[in-house]
Amino acid sequence: MKYDLIKRRRVDVAALLMAAAIIGTGCGQTPVGSTTETNNAEEITATSDESNNEQQDTANEDDNNEASNIEESAEEETEAEEAEEEKNDEENDDSAEESEEEELPALKDSVEKTMGCRFGCAITGQEPWDLSVWDIVTKHFNCVTLGNELKPDSLFGYSNGKCPGTEEAELNGETITVPVLTFKNPEKILDKILKWNETHPDQALQVRGHVLLWHSQTPEWFFHEDYDKEKPYVTAEEMDKRQEWYIKSVLEHFVGEDSKYKDLFYGWDVVNEAISDSTGTYRTDTERPDEDLSEDTHGGNSSWWHVYQNESFIINAFKYANKYAPESLELYYNDYNECNAKKRSGILKLLEAVKAEEGAPGEGTRLTAMGMQGHYSVSGPSTAEFETSVKAYGEAVGNIQITEWDLSASDSYDSSDPASVEAEYEKNRKQYNLLYYVLKSAQKAGTAKVTGMTFWGTIDKYSWLQFRSNVGGGNKSGQSQCPLLFDSKYEPKPSFWVFAETDSE
Template identity: 30%
Template sequence: MKSSKITALILCFCLMLSMTACRSDNSTENKTNSNKSASGSAVTENKKTSHDVSDVDGPALKDLYAKYFMMGAAINGSDKSTAAIHHEGMANILKKHYNSTTLSNLMKPCYLLDEKACVKKGKKNANATDVSLNFDSCKESLDFCKENGIKMRGHTLVWHNQTPEWFFKKNYDAKKGYVSKKVMAKRMENYIKGVLEYCKKNYPGVVYCFDVVNECVDDGTGDDSVNWNCRTTFNGGDNFWYATMGTDYVEKAFTYARKYAEKGMKLIYNDYNVYVPAKEQNIYNLVKGLKEKNLIDGIGLQPTVDLYNPDELKGDSYDSFENCLKKYAELNVDIQITELSFKIDEETGERDEKSLKRQADRYQEMFELLKKMDTASGGPCNITSVTVFGICDDYPLYDDLVQCLYLWDKNAKPKESFYRVREVGESK
């Protein structure tokens, strides 16, 4: 009797340890400081409610638009455990409707750079250029794409945001001074080499393009010694790339990417406010210069639009999205729509019938425009992919995020916006 009681106590204790471990496995760490990506408090356990998007009648979006461009949706999440592939509904939507995706966070430098390993090298050499990487954050998503025949847009190699300050400093120590331009160029090269060779070796043909440089054209006062107004600051501090390498950092990044990229991978410059006339011209100038040196294959356009701005997506107004597409088409490069969404007030999350209808109208207008402008319809633009920058509203893997941006609601049920996009795809 005494022996059986002891056995029962041991079993009870083991069960408690097991439950504690499960709770621990679901903890997350938010490394991102981007305000454009899904972020919030992670749910305490993976939500595995049944979501079968096959109950949505009609063909997949990727099939409807196959003649024109690849259809993409971003895998949001600020930690590998909260990536969209871990939510059954969002994973099913990706598999059925999309042939392209991108990681909104998990492939950025702050996730891939292995600080502990780099610091160890930096202690031996203040000007160390060896770069240690850890792909744990993105491996599961890359595996998901490989297994399900989905291509991935790499996002992003060189950006002034979400790249840690220590990477630019002596000894890999944020408290030290900047390294020289020569040392930083070598660190950049080794970083780009490491990322691209990892993709080439482990996921051949999966990562079909990469945002090599992100958002380096300044909206206001930048370095106008070049004809594209290079960004010099960020959030009141330095643009670390500019501080160490000057305006040359952009061309250097594309040079290294061209050197190490898998054959056929497209190299992209990605930016926002692309239809604002002054910035539009600067982006045009930058891409034109890179194309003349055979360093770039395409331009990624973040529409940065909402329910009412700009007033016109179509039409001839000076800041219409249609006019910006015509302008960039003159460069004769691939055009990709990279971070598309139409937001309803994110703070209140108010979703009245009028706002939801307006959102659906805007999605319809955008996809009508993109079909019209694509070369498959006789238009001037070689549009190769269109990516909605998320899948479900109110990101289902977080408890407290309020967002109304996308084609599916929090329960992975299609919204009116989804049906409008599908109707445009079905129309002749």
């Protein structure tokens, strides 16, 4: 298809100070092994918050016959669609010129017809107040993930160095001392969504909660006596109370019976990135030898593990979430590098352990779906690796979701060279096309039920991959990136049309 013939009305907007709008990796590892730098969030600067800075494994095995067949089928399908679209372009050359913005198909509608699942994006910081971004979000997506605002450090007021203060709380008939929570950061965006939904019920947005338990972006003082990181770690028994109180407080505030936000949320990431890249087993307190546990927050090492020395806190998190979440709220495990064979094996064991403890609220766990973050590159994973992973997680849990989808650029990409940009956009389109084809095939075959696809951002220039973060992930080399469906000028890229097409069957 001649993508240069696809024109759209450009929206002129004043340049915003959008450091704050950059998505904290929510959880994913940068595919080509980048790191990011957490800035002062009180100044609304963005955090790319991924858990460690090891390179995403994009080394692919030689394509086997099955992978080749997938690629050929996907490309044949695309070529047929492109030929039909070029024919339509020629037929419509003499038609009255309309606004390109109006001509663009709404991606959420196309995906609904093809996959029957949610279609979302991540937003954070000031992005919702960039009117052109908001137009993209509300036209093309039906759900959003808040990139940083619902993480523990945000709900503790970004007081990572020192506890912001304490108060008394009741838990299971006992009075305990707890740190003060603040909900103003997420509520600013949630209130905007509520207002939008009230005035645009036909374009209503839902929200994915992200995240309750994570080794990263959780202040170190939370694990110590008197919430003072200079004092000893608390016991596992004491940490159980803190964990249950935190999950109870967050869920009751946002999805409790009296919460004005209760109808916004469709699901919540309960545990995030608990499996090690290096060992393929549980993430411990020594994942990164160069990182000291005394630091305010961690990119790789887990203070949760340091307190428990086992995975019981993971099981407990799902039990507490099941206890305090309404039955309608979906509960997820979420991780990156999930197509790497060694790590996939570890994730599957975690899922098995959580499923083994399933039970009624207050008694057991509940796990709705596996969140495959999808921080990939234009060269990997291979279709064979991706298909194997989708099938494995589908067999383990039933439902899967792509939760933080983006594609890092090839090493040769030069954003200042038009020819390089065109070539890179085509690589980006082809990889999205191949992976989407695998998802469509799995959905049709019943090997996995895909219940959601979410991209980690909206337009390229606000992607977390453009920046660095000291908690892992993001851009290490300073190379410009083009990972999403819309370019930095709010225009759809060739990859947009991968998801705009609907199955002809």
